[in-house]
Amino acid sequence: MIRARLATQAIRPLSRGVTTSAPRALATHASDSHVVKAKAWENPFPNDTFAVGPKNGFLPTKDPLETLPQEYEAMDTLLENMRLQKKDGKPGLLMTGEFGAAVDRDLPEYDISKVTDGELLSALYRDLTFVASAYLLEPCDLQYRKDKTYGLGRQTLPRNIAVPLHQAAEKIGQRPFMEYALSYALYNYRRKDKSKGIDYDNLDLIRAFSGYPDEYGFILVHVAMVRHSGDLTSASLRALDSAATGDRPGFDKAMTDLLATYQKINNVMETMWGRSKPEGYLSYRTFIMGTKNQPMFPNGVMYEGVSDEPFKMRGESGANDSMVPLGDNLLEITSRMPSNPLTEVLRDFRSYRPRNHQEFLTYVQQRASAVGIRDFALKNANSAAMYLANVDQIRAFRHRHWLFTKEYILKRTTHPVATGGSPIVTWLPNQLDAVLKQMIETDSMIDREALKPQYRAMVEEISLRAEAQQRVLTREVAKLSAERGHQSVGVDAVERDGAAAGGYAATA
Numbered sequence: 278m279i280r281a282r283l284a285t286q287a288i289r290p291l292s293r294g295v296t297t298s299a300p301r302a303l304a305t306h307a308s309d310s311h312v313v314k315a316k317a318w319e320n321p322f323p324n325d326t327f328a329v330g331p332k333n334g335f336l337p338t339k340d341p342l343e344t345l346p347q348e349y350e351a352m353d354t355l356l357e358n359m360r361l362q363k364k365d366g367k368p369g370l371l372m373t374g375e376f377g378a379a380v381d382r383d384l385p386e387y388d389i390s391k392v393t394d395g396e397l398l399s400a401l402y403r404d405l406t407f408v409a410s411a412y413l414l415e416p417c418d419l420q421y422r423k424d425k426t427y428g429l430g431r432q433t434l435p436r437n438i439a440v441p442l443h444q445a446a447e448k449i450g451q452r453p454f455m456e457y458a459l460s461y462a463l464y465n466y467r468r469k470d471k472s473k474g475i476d477y478d479n480l481d482l483i484r485a486f487s488g489y490p491d492e493y494g495f496i497l498v499h500v501a502m503v504r505h506s507g508d509l510t511s512a513s514l515r516a517l518d519s520a521a522t523g524d525r526p527g528f529d530k531a532m533t534d535l536l537a538t539y540q541k542i543n544n545v546m547e548t549m550w551g552r553s554k555p556e557g558y559l560s561y562r563t564f565i566m567g568t569k570n571q572p573m574f575p576n577g578v579m580y581e582g583v584s585d586e587p588f589k590m591r592g593e594s595g596a597n598d599s600m601v602p603l604g605d606n607l608l609e610i611t612s613r614m615p616s617n618p619l620t621e622v623l624r625d626f627r628s629y630r631p632r633n634h635q636e637f638l639t640y641v642q643q644r645a646s647a648v649g650i651r652d653f654a655l656k657n658a659n660s661a662a663m664y665l666a667n668v669d670q671i672r673a674f675r676h677r678h679w680l681f682t683k684e685y686i687l688k689r690t691t692h693p694v695a696t697g698g699s700p701i702v703t704w705l706p707n708q709l710d711a712v713l714k715q716m717i718e719t720d721s722m723i724d725r726e727a728l729k730p731q732y733r734a735m736v737e738e739i740s741l742r743a744e745a746q747q748r749v750l751t752r753e754v755a756k757l758s759a760e761r762g763h764q765s766v767g768v769d770a771v772e773r774d775g776a777a778a779g780g781y782a783a784t785a
């Protein structure tokens with residue numbers, strides 16, 4: 278019955294003969310003709326869970342739904358018992374390797390075709406993606422704990438997970454796989470005291486794979502950063518409006534506010550080191566891996582009762598966060614990224630986020646280009662200094678991020694790709710290097726004599742740092758590329774190697 282109904286639903290083919298649920302219609306409301314120089318942001322999906330706004334920014338408009346209705350008790354119990362370490366401190370089903378059998382035995386095939394409530398659908402999607410990833414990756418975690426290799430994951434998602442997950446995904450316009458915003462990070466927090474704000478100390482997790490403090494810290498630092506994104510969105514819109522009308526003081530004020538907010542966000546990011554220790558990262562990371570360009574899923578994953586073709590999807594990754602892409606688009610960094618396969622991956626990542634985020638980011642990109650934000654800033658030395666300082670915050674984010682990657686990942690594993698399937702040695706440096714180059718070029722266009730004294734020292738410091746970091750980065754990437762195999766360097770090399778070898782043996 279369900280198979281018949283699903284067969285009528287559109288499943289769009291991907292390249293290489295793999296299918297995926299169609300990602301939401303991308304930017305249909307933000308076409309070129311729609312976004313003119315003076316066009317204000319009109320949210321095409323104001324009732325979405327992730328409707329972008331100046332108050333909530335890129336967080337959901339309401340706190341995530343914590344508790345599922347009684348009829349989903351079996352799934353709730355499975356998720357509570359699933360964690361490597363349960364809330365009572367005892368080992369959970371993933372620790373003992375019994376999760377898959379428990380899903381086969383205890384999880385009903387929920388029919389959610391009649392569910393229309395957006396909050397409930399989001400919570401069901403989140404919980405089903407947790408079940409799916411734990412089910413698929415349980416063998417990899419067991420293997421990793423034995424000998425530090427991942428082996429193969431389960432290659433088939435049984436219909437009691439696949440069918441309702443696919444239904445929930447279709448209804449909310451997402452792919453049927455764990456995502457950063459709608460599953461793991463931004464729809465997975467609760468405020469301990471509802472009368473207090475979304476501050477780190479007032480946050481708790483709803484779902485977890487390991488349940489270890491490092492996983493709590495990892496996820497909740499993301500939330501504590503994104504909590505400031507409302508200020509980013511409002512400053513960005515003001516910057517666009519001011520540049521469109523030639524309002525120089527308004528533009529400078531918006532850029533000053535944007536800078537202060539990015540600084541705040543970067544300061545919260547710095548707390549990651551203490552709140553989620555590098556040595557604990559690999560204990561939960563296995564479960565957020567994807568099924569695209571990952572050796573554990575050489576042929577993708579079959580979704581029983583959904584499609585006769587396998588699905589391949591990128592894993593959960595901060596690369597799907599919207600704060601840096603907002604800066605990239607507003608400051609016209611995106612359009613000046615190098616044309617290469619690594620940058621294509623960046624674009625692909627940007628389709629793995631709530632449709633409302635996508636619409637907003639597309640709007641900002643198109644309007645920034647129509648208005649000519651960068652040129653407007655460069656026409657005045659002091660505006661240009663503020664523009665450069667904002668690009669420097671994007672650099673600070675990406676630089677710290679590269680430090681994270683070296684310390685949390687490269688030091689501890691030779692696995693060639695990140696959770697999102699990007700090559701671990703070259704992908705982050707591609708964007709960091711592009712930002713550094715743009716900063717060096719921007720700096721060369723600023724008339725130092727025309728700068729206010731307080732900006733003169735700032736610009737000097739920023740440009741010296743950019744030059745130094747670029748030299749170091751080039752050396753590091755060359756060294757790491759020589760040391761690690763080609764799969765750590767080239768886009769989709771893991772997939773190509775699997776295909777060249779005729780695919781890997783699949784275990785059910």
Ligand code: HEM
Pocket residue numbers: 498499502546549553558593594595596597598601602623675678681682685686694695696697698699700704705708709
């Ligand atoms: C321990 C901390 C972290 C580690 C080890 C880490 C690791 C990574 C890796 C390896 C990638 C490559 C993409 C992929 O998954 O294939 C990535 C991308 C990304 N992550 Fe993280 N991440 C961390 C924390 C964060 C935090 C707190 C944020 C905040 C929102 C974040 C946002 C991003 C963004 C925006 C990208 C894309 C970067 C770009 O556009 O150049 N990450 N991360």
